Amino acid sequence: MTSLLTFPKGGVHPPESKKLTADLAIEVMPVPDELEIILGQHIGAPCTPTLEKQAEVREGDMIGEVKKGLGVPLHAPVAGKIKSFGMSAHPMRVSAPSMTILTDKEAAPRTYTKIEWSHLDSKQLLAKVHGAGIVGIGGAGFPSHVKLSPPPSNPIDTLILNGAECEPYITADHRQMLERSADIVEGAKIILKILSIKNCFIGIENNKPDAIAAMTEAAENGSTSEFAIKVQPLQVKYPQGSEKQLIQSITGRKVPGFALPSAVGVVVHNVSTTAAIYDAVALEKPLYEKVMTISGKGIKRQANLRVKVGTKISDIVDYLGGVTPELAKIVMGGPMMGFAVSSLDIPVTKTTSSVLFLAADEIDTTPHSQCIRCGWCLEACPMGLEPKEIAIHVEAGRPQDTKQFGVFECFECGCCAYVCPAKRPLVQFIRLAKMKATN
Ligand code: SF4
Ligand code: SF4
Known part of the structure; x- marks a missing residue:
């Protein structure tokens, strides 16, 4: 096996706690009766609704757009009717504008057929990525088409796919790499074509040997004279999946403070975002579903779930059989970078990667004291x-x-x-x- 790379400074080794869900295949959650779609799910101005109250929508229809500045459109995750516009609970902003769609339970789920994309040029591919509402779904929701249009002053030579998934508990990317390895590699080729470059590394922490094997096989099958795609196993060390650390681990290049990865000739995309880019281009399917990990000892059943954007946490809890008496804290995101929440009314957005229901023995409640200057x-x-x-x-x-x-x-x-x-x-x-x- 190729030697394990890592970043040179700092980092920690928290308990991984991934065993709870690592072997659980992605499960499709039934569609709830209604969905609350937050209008601002990306970095940039929130979407303006494109339809009125009571309008009928089909699955995949555009329901919101950003006319000016940074942003991407929003799409209906289900067929149904726009019930209302209002405010929804939000993990960081307390509340945020949203629209509620009443699900048409009789409507058949929309199906998508694969198209040939190799004849499309960079501009046409980018337009598809933008039109499908793709954002960085492993992070803050930065619009992917913008990330794929680096300034000409910073020539790009390397694409890195981030499959590190270094946050404890979360296994959503792990499952996507196992279950959609060929799609992720094809998504990588789409990105390479957009950027007009050849080389791609897929960085995966060494605690996911099955994902390394699946992605290596897919990368070998997908590599051609035009596209060189290689899996790079990484040392297990948090935060291996942080953009700057990942770039330094794999390429040895150090992104200067406040600069973007393009400053050192690199573009980074999360593996699940890459799967969404495949969906957007090869299937012409917009981003309106999310694979997320539900874990911790505070929920009756742990799972890796594919849910519709707009599904409330309370619906997920009901589907998984409720919480356990041990529940002490709910965290959206991972235990290292996530946010504690007190409401189950919060709807899932394009960037929600996990909800953790943690028991008392999974959290540290020791009160803090003065700094002892240990360094x-x-x-x-x-x-x-x-x-x-x-x-x-x-x-x-x-x-x-x-x-x-x-x-x-x-x-x-x-x-x-x-x-x-x-x-x-x-x-x-x-x-x-x-x-x-x-x-
Ligand atoms: S939270 Fe900030 S200050 Fe603390 S270790 Fe991470 S980067 Fe450094
Ligand atoms: S006690 Fe002070 S110096 Fe030591 S780790 Fe905490 S904040 Fe840092």
């Missing part, structure tokens, strides 16, 4: 920042002085808080500093 957080930080200083300045009411410690280079991976023996909520301090330092 462990500095050692753990993959960006070489000074989290302890940021926290101390925030506590002292001086968040505006934290720029010198790199607060805006922090991508909130949580390594510092994970190792802190005083259990200091360093990421919360950092989020506060970012808010205050920009005001």
Whole structure:
């Protein structure tokens, strides 16, 4: 096997907790009676609805668009009727504008037929990616067509597919790599054609040997004189899947602070986003379904589920048999970078990768104390920042002085808080500093 690569600075090894769902095949959840579709599911201006209340929609119809600036359209995940416009619960913004679609339970699910895309040029392929509403579904929802249009000043030579999935518990990408390996490789070829380059690496942490084997076989079958696609096994170390760390692990290139991967000639896409790009181009299917992991000891049944965007967490909980008496905390996203939520009314968006129902023995509730200046957080930080200083300045009411410690280079991976023996909520301090330092 090829040697295991990793990034040079910091990182931690939290318990993986992936066994709960790693072997569970992706299961299609039945469509709920109604869906709440949040209008802002990407970075950029939220969508404006393109249809009125009471309008009938078919599965896959466009229901919202962004006329100006950054953004992608939204599509109906089901056939049905637009019931209302209002506000929905949101994990980070408390509430967000949304539309509710009443599902037509009699309608047959839409089917898609594969088309030949190899004759399409870069511009036509990009238009399909944009038109299908594709965003980075493993991250913050950055529109994929923009990521695939790097400035000409930064020539790209390498595509990296991110299959690291380094967050504990989450196995959605793992299952996609096992169950859709050929589609992901074909998605990689679409991206390579858009970027007019040949080389692609698929980075996968070494704790997923079955995914490495499946993707290696698919990559070998898919590589041609035009496309060179290679799987690169990676050392198991969090945050291996963070964009800058992944680039450095695989290419040795260091993305400068505040710069984009294109600054070092690289474009990175998550493997599940790549599967969505395949759907958008080869099947002409918009993005309106999401594969997500539901895990933790606080839910009766764990699963990797394919759900319609707009499905509420409460519907997922009902489908999986309810919560257990041990439930202590609900987290959207992974335990390292996710957000604790208190409502089950939150609907799934294009970027929801997991919901964790954690029992008391899966979380740490030790109260935090004063910094003992051990320096462990500095050692753990993959960006070489000074989290302890940021926290101390925030506590002292001086968040505006934290720029010198790199607060805006922090991508909130949580390594510092994970190792802190005083259990200091360093990421919360950092989020506060970012808010205050920009005001
Ligand atoms: S959360 Fe920020 S400061 Fe803490 S380890 Fe990660 S990048 Fe460094
Ligand atoms: S790890 Fe915690 S206690 Fe140690 S220096 Fe950092 S903030 Fe202070």
